[in-house]
Amino acid sequence: MTRRNFLQTGVIAAAALVDANAFWGERFRGFFEKSYRDYQKELLLYNRELPIPALAKYRYEEEYKVFDMHIQESLHPFFEGELTRTYGINSSYLGETIVMKKGDKIKINYSNHLKEPTTMHGHGMHVPAKMDGGVHQVIVPFATWSAVYEVKQEAATNWYHPHLMGETARQVYQGLAGVIIIEDEQNLPKEYGVDDIPLIIQERRFINNQIDYSPSRMELMRGYRGGEMVVNGAIAPKFQATTRFLRLRLLNGSNASIFKLGFLNQKSFYLIGGDNSLLPNVSRLSSILLSPAERAEIVVDLQGLEGSSLYLFDKLSGKEVMKIEVASTLKKNIFDPNHLIWLEEVPEPVKRRKFVFGMRRMRFTINGKSMDRNRIDEYIKLNEPEEWIVENPMRMAHNFHMHATHFRVIERNGSSANVRAWERGYKDTVFLAPGDRVKLRVVMRDFASATDPYMYHCHFLEHEDNGMMGQFVVI
């Protein structure tokens, strides 16, 4: 049996496990998990250490921290003894982690060593439109584009990825994405790679050990999903936990996959952060739903699990994501869940806007229009609080992502009680299941330009590439 067949059978076994659990209930859970574990041994999974993206080096030019990021073609070892053609940023797949903190002055030089144009967008970054890396800041081959800004936002886990009109999905799928950490000053685990770990979780399809991005017409509509679960560029890796508290920065880096992440034994964890900020109230959860581009920061308390293993899995597909091997003795580290952040008051809106998803002549639309880079769809006044209603009347899931700043989710389907725990901080991407309607509050701050637009769009990348995007300027 090939490894691929093993994996597919594994998926079926995992699906059976989930069904069986639902049917037999808690009493038999242990039994099914044990037999599944034995099965996993056969699959030879978890024989690879979790890759931790290296921290991007910087130097100072006057008061600016300068990062040099090379966007390049590469070869990456997804499979033992095989090399896969990929794209990466200072890396063979994905990118190095860029760390900054509030008040820093930053210059990121993105140089394009690909044979095609690209862009590099700071997702979640509150920066001037010219520094956004959206569809207008194209980097042609052999050129360098610099994002220069001061960090004027709270601690968060953001990321960077291409945003080239019509090509974003393929370029991200090939490996272009990396994490941006805006550091916090709270009593939280923060030793990068030891107790503070970014997890870029992606589904990737392979044919003959090569990345297979070949969406059919139907898949362009639905979004390109399926294949192996890849974490930081490794299929089913394992991580050796050595501290009592483990902070995981979860990023759904997939093109169109929705994940409901949790641990196989229903172990609960502390939710400490959403997309754009830590959360004012820490909650205990056993699963979390992340659509493409959404982030969540969690802390897992490993006390009592010394010498055993935890399995992170996606409860929607039944597929396992990674294994955490807990050391037999754990080092003490700090986790204080109280008062992580005070969020800004949500001001009363003085203007309302509505964004409705749709489809027209086989292209996706927002408010009946497909993306036109020469058209400004919305003009928004600086410092004027607004209420945005986003509606998904379609029979497929989408999400809504806004550049420039964060928003707050006020209501989901008519009630604030439906706003999920991980949606209660500053956010930039919000999930909309078929029929969903969300109410957001947003204020544009700091940066205005009548000529340089920001984007809003669905972050299912095939939808974005196929028109589900619009532009606004802040005036």
Ligand SMILES: [Cu+2]
């Ligand atoms: Cu969509």
